[in-house]
Amino acid sequence: MKTEQAKDLAASAVNRALGAGASYAEARVQSTWERQFVLKNGEPQPSFFAEGYGIGIRVISGGALGFAATNDMSRGAVNEIARKAVRLAKASAGVLKKPIVLDGSKPAKKTWAPPEKERVENADATWLRKVLLDIEGRIADGRAGVNLPGRLLFLGAELELRHYVNSDGARVDGRLPRVGFFGSLTGAEGGAMAQRFIQQGETGGLEVVRRVKLVEKVEEEAKVMGKILRTASKSPTDTLDVVLSPELSGIAAHESVGHPQEADRVLGREGAQAGESYLKAESLGRKIGSLEANVSDDPTLVNSNGFVPVDDEGVEAKKRFLIKDGIINEFLQNRTTAKEFGLSSNGAARSVAFDREPIIRMSNTFVEPGDYSTEELLKEVRHGVFFKTFTEWNIDDKRLNQRYVALEAYLIEQGELKGLVKSPVLEITTPKLWGSVKARSKHMEFEAAVCGKGDPQQGAPVWTGGPETLLAGIKLGAR
Amino acid sequence: MRGLDLDDLNDGAVAAASKLGADDAVALSARGADSMIRFANNSVSVVNRVEEAELTVYLAKDKRRAIASTSNLDRAAVKKFVGDLYASLKGLPESEYVPLPDRAVKYAPSRLSYDRKLEDLDDELPGLAKSAIESALSSGGKRSAGVINAGKGTISILTSNGTVGTDSRTAITLNIRSFAEKEASGHGLSCASSLAGFDPEEAGRRAGEGAKKMKDASEPEAGKYQVLLSPTVASNLVETVAGAASAFSVDAGTSYLAEKVGKKVAAPGFSLTDHGVAEGGLGGRVFDDEGVRTRSNKVIDGGVLRGYLHNLTTAKKWKTQSTGNAGFVQPHAWNLEVGKGDSTYEEMVKEMKRGIILTSNWYTRFNNYRTGEFSTVPRDGAYLVEGGKVVKSLKGMRAGDDLQRLFSSVTLLSKQREWIQWWEVDTPTFCPWILVDGVNITRAYG
Numbered sequence: 001m002k003t004e005q006a007k008d009l010a011a012s013a014v015n016r017a018l019g020a021g022a023s024y025a026e027a028r029v030q031s032t033w034e035r036q037f038v039l040k041n042g043e044p045q046p047s048f049f050a051e052g053y054g055i056g057i058r059v060i061s062g063g064a065l066g067f068a069a070t071n072d073m074s075r076g077a078v079n080e081i082a083r084k085a086v087r088l089a090k091a092s093a094g095v096l097k098k099p100i101v102l103d104g105s106k107p108a109k110k111t112w113a114p115p116e117k118e119r120v121e122n123a124d125a126t127w128l129r130k131v132l133l134d135i136e137g138r139i140a141d142g143r144a145g146v147n148l149p150g151r152l153l154f155l156g157a158e159l160e161l162r163h164y165v166n167s168d169g170a171r172v173d174g175r176l177p178r179v180g181f182f183g184s185l186t187g188a189e190g191g192a193m194a195q196r197f198i199q200q201g202e203t204g205g206l207e208v209v210r211r212v213k214l215v216e217k218v219e220e221e222a223k224v225m226g227k228i229l230r231t232a233s234k235s236p237t238d239t240l241d242v243v244l245s246p247e248l249s250g251i252a253a254h255e256s257v258g259h260p261q262e263a264d265r266v267l268g269r270e271g272a273q274a275g276e277s278y279l280k281a282e283s284l285g286r287k288i289g290s291l292e293a294n295v296s297d298d299p300t301l302v303n304s305n306g307f308v309p310v311d312d313e314g315v316e317a318k319k320r321f322l323i324k325d326g327i328i329n330e331f332l333q334n335r336t337t338a339k340e341f342g343l344s345s346n347g348a349a350r351s352v353a354f355d356r357e358p359i360i361r362m363s364n365t366f367v368e369p370g371d372y373s374t375e376e377l378l379k380e381v382r383h384g385v386f387f388k389t390f391t392e393w394n395i396d397d398k399r400l401n402q403r404y405v406a407l408e409a410y411l412i413e414q415g416e417l418k419g420l421v422k423s424p425v426l427e428i429t430t431p432k433l434w435g436s437v438k439a440r441s442k443h444m445e446f447e448a449a450v451c452g453k454g455d456p457q458q459g460a461p462v463w464t465g466g467p468e469t470l471l472a473g474i475k476l477g478a479r
Numbered sequence: 480m481r482g483l484d485l486d487d488l489n490d491g492a493v494a495a496a497s498k499l500g501a502d503d504a505v506a507l508s509a510r511g512a513d514s515m516i517r518f519a520n521n522s523v524s525v526v527n528r529v530e531e532a533e534l535t536v537y538l539a540k541d542k543r544r545a546i547a548s549t550s551n552l553d554r555a556a557v558k559k560f561v562g563d564l565y566a567s568l569k570g571l572p573e574s575e576y577v578p579l580p581d582r583a584v585k586y587a588p589s590r591l592s593y594d595r596k597l598e599d600l601d602d603e604l605p606g607l608a609k610s611a612i613e614s615a616l617s618s619g620g621k622r623s624a625g626v627i628n629a630g631k632g633t634i635s636i637l638t639s640n641g642t643v644g645t646d647s648r649t650a651i652t653l654n655i656r657s658f659a660e661k662e663a664s665g666h667g668l669s670c671a672s673s674l675a676g677f678d679p680e681e682a683g684r685r686a687g688e689g690a691k692k693m694k695d696a697s698e699p700e701a702g703k704y705q706v707l708l709s710p711t712v713a714s715n716l717v718e719t720v721a722g723a724a725s726a727f728s729v730d731a732g733t734s735y736l737a738e739k740v741g742k743k744v745a746a747p748g749f750s751l752t753d754h755g756v757a758e759g760g761l762g763g764r765v766f767d768d769e770g771v772r773t774r775s776n777k778v779i780d781g782g783v784l785r786g787y788l789h790n791l792t793t794a795k796k797w798k799t800q801s802t803g804n805a806g807f808v809q810p811h812a813w814n815l816e817v818g819k820g821d822s823t824y825e826e827m828v829k830e831m832k833r834g835i836i837l838t839s840n841w842y843t844r845f846n847n848y849r850t851g852e853f854s855t856v857p858r859d860g861a862y863l864v865e866g867g868k869v870v871k872s873l874k875g876m877r878a879g880d881d882l883q884r885l886f887s888s889v890t891l892l893s894k895q896r897e898w899i900q901w902w903e904v905d906t907p908t909f910c911p912w913i914l915v916d917g918v919n920i921t922r923a924y925g
Contacts, residue, residue: 092605193850
């Protein structure tokens with residue numbers, strides 16, 4: 001769709017909604033382009049590509065929120081769907097107890113795009129396949145030192161173009177290229193089996209594959225799986241110290257800090273789906289962890305998988321300090337929740353497609369780095385387990401009781417990494433986890449993930465990450 | 480999408496593909512209109528209306544295959560789209576290829592799951608939401624959150640071999656969760672393909688009563704328990720069994736059902752069938768993506784794995800016939816049915832010496848799909864049963880097992896079954912209460 005046509009339709013939709021009685025209106029024209037290739041045990045699957053566009057219109061009318069979307073981009077259809085959004089909002093007034101009010105955030109006027117060296121549109125099936133064959137060539141037929149009877153490799157390139165306007169004066173154009181990989185490796189040796197899911201992704205062009213060292217990373221994961229299958233011994237299950245790798249620090253930050261600090265969950269809006277939060281509105285300022293517990297969410301990180309410099313309510317996004325020195329410092333806010341809290345939005349509203357309403361989302365959530373080198377941090381541990389990667393994980397819907405089962409994990413004795421141990425289980429409450437943080441390394445890494453939330457579901461690309469994080473005095477289990 | 484003719488769209492796409500010289504072409508065009516009302520704290524939070532149409536095209540030439548979808552449905556744009564897709568085939572390697580069936584089939588639509596009253600329910604949704612909220616309030620839930628989804632979908636197919644057909648579905652679902660004091664919550668669902676089968680008051684009542692019962696919940700001791708799975712919880716786990724029954728999962732190393740056809744994978748009383756179309760089924764259609772007629776496939780019968788779900792490609796590899804479950808890449812289930820038992824809910828509770836009733840769950844995650852090891856997190860109503868009687872409410876636990884052991888330990892199934900489809904269950908599933916022995920229950924160590 002041509003840019004001028006998108007701008008014209010978006011402006012027309014906003015005007016039509018206001019004319020129909022909306023007190024606020026916004027429109028987002030979003031197009032997507034996607035190329036994907038899959039290898040299953042070395043066999044190419046049919047290649048896939050998709051392209052599409054549409055418009056989503058959100059309004060406030062009579063204090064109620066209405067959202068409507070269509071991919072019929074004729075002027076008549078767009079205007080009709082704008083009127084429908086207003087009519088539906090008005091009609092719901094009988095079930096409205098509390099009117100929706102937006103904060104007074106400054107409307108952004110901005111055009112944005114992340115750095116992109118090799119345009120993502122150059123990702124054709126030949127290129128995608130070549131990358132996957134490079135990986136396959138290093139791990140098939142035992143070449144990584146392990147029998148991998150199950151190898152499922154996906155590589156995709158995508159581009160989102162957004163044009164956003166609202167009746168408060170925001171005008172935003174964004175270009176969001178992204179390259180993402182997902183791999184499932186199933187290893188089997190001597191009657192033992194193990195499975196590893198690997199996800200990598202960043203915003204940018206085709207250079208992402210080299211930047212994340214994708215081929216080398218998958219090969220290394222395969223090699224490690226062989227060692228796990230051959231050498232991992234029983235994990236200790238006593239009370240000891242636990243070192244979380246960047247991967248484990250990241251998932252813990254995402255699940256037990258980012259999610260419960262989404263203000264819409266705190267206020268109950270996601271109650272029937274993703275759930276609420278163990279935190280309440282008055283929890284801001286509450287102590288939840290040790291002085292070493294510091295967790296942030298930053299949508300402005302260049303190259304990140306969750307790069308969103310301006311959110312989908314037309315507010316410039318910024319870094320949020322979620323837990324600072326063990327204190328609940330900040331929630332993720334959109335314009336509605338910020339108004340309820342008497343604050344300003346911190347730009348956390350995201351939508352993954354034109355036909356989805358913007359809701360509060362994380363971007364790149366991580367434990368802040370500390371002062372230790374990784375070696376110095378390990379030296380602090382007399383008896384412990386290093387959780388390097390994980391498989392199974394879950395958490396309750398209040399975000400209080402979580403579980404992480406390690407795949408790659410090592411015994412630590414007297415400050416030194418010893419052998420691999422099998423499937424240690426960290427099953428722990430959120431206050432206990434963050435209250436046990438004793439030290440953090442300065443070595444940071446990030447993993448790509450897709451965060452699920454909303455109804456209909458919206459899978460949002462994010463990063464999770466952090467340094468090595470030392471937890472003191474933890475009771476472990478084992479699978 | 481006024482004026483959009485799905486058959487014309489398919490004609491244009493397949494004609495363009497044939498002219499270019501494709502060996503096989505399939506055009507699937509779909510149109511949907513969905514309405515939604517969401518509420519939280521007894522107040523509407525948003526109303527949604529989405530009207531969309533999409534064309535998906537599959538092409539094969541010289542064993543090279545590609546699939547693409549577009550929402551740009553202008554006639555000239557479709558011609559260019561098919562041309563671009565065809566051109567892209569040249570850069571592809573040969574892949575596992577099976578030609579489309581020679582025989583052309585003309586499909587008449589199934590009318591098993593279509594209700595004209597659900598075609599446009601926009602004006603009724605606020606009233607239906609209100610009745611669910613008020614029912615929950617009068618049953619003990621102080622505040623409720625939830626969503627009603629109602630919609631219709633139509634899909635048409637045309638293949639280069641002349642197979643043609645159209646099918647339509649309607650569905651309405653309510654997911655309501657009520658909260659009483661502190662963390663006490665209860666859950667209710669109503670899922671139907673017709674307005675007559677939709678009961679928001681009953682779902683609200685279940686949610687409200689559940690919340691009320693959970694007021695003084697405590698954490699259980701970790702250990703092995705008999706567990707009575709509600710249709711909601713059981714459907715969540717059954718869906719993972721159906722995923723493992725896809726031949727694609729078996730090939731990819733992500734199925735615990737690998738190498739088990741003809742073998743016992745569940746207790747003798749457990750059966751699982753997938754239906755392309757089913758009376759009251761919220762999903763499915765009469766043809767699959769490859770134009771093969773969908774049917775009822777017994778996946779597990781009397782506890783024995785009868786076979787996998789196939790498309791044409793996986794069927795050739797496994798030297799069998801397509802089961803009508805394409806997905807061009809991955810075969811998948813349409814509507815699942817778990818066979819009923821002969822117990823009432825009350826009789827099942829009486830059978831429990833020391834067990835736990837679970838009414839809802841979420842966040843089922845696998846340690847290893849190949850071995851079937853998983854854990855899931857119960858939420859909302861959960862009750863400890865001792866000597867056949869409910870003695871208290873429970874919270875703060877996790878259930879872990881492996882699928883083969885769990886379904887092999889089924890001891891009773893209820894006569895009563897319900898259709899389930901919600902946030903945690905994508906594939907509509909007609910499911911009873913299921914009693915299982917020896918499920919591992921854990922809680923946080925600290």
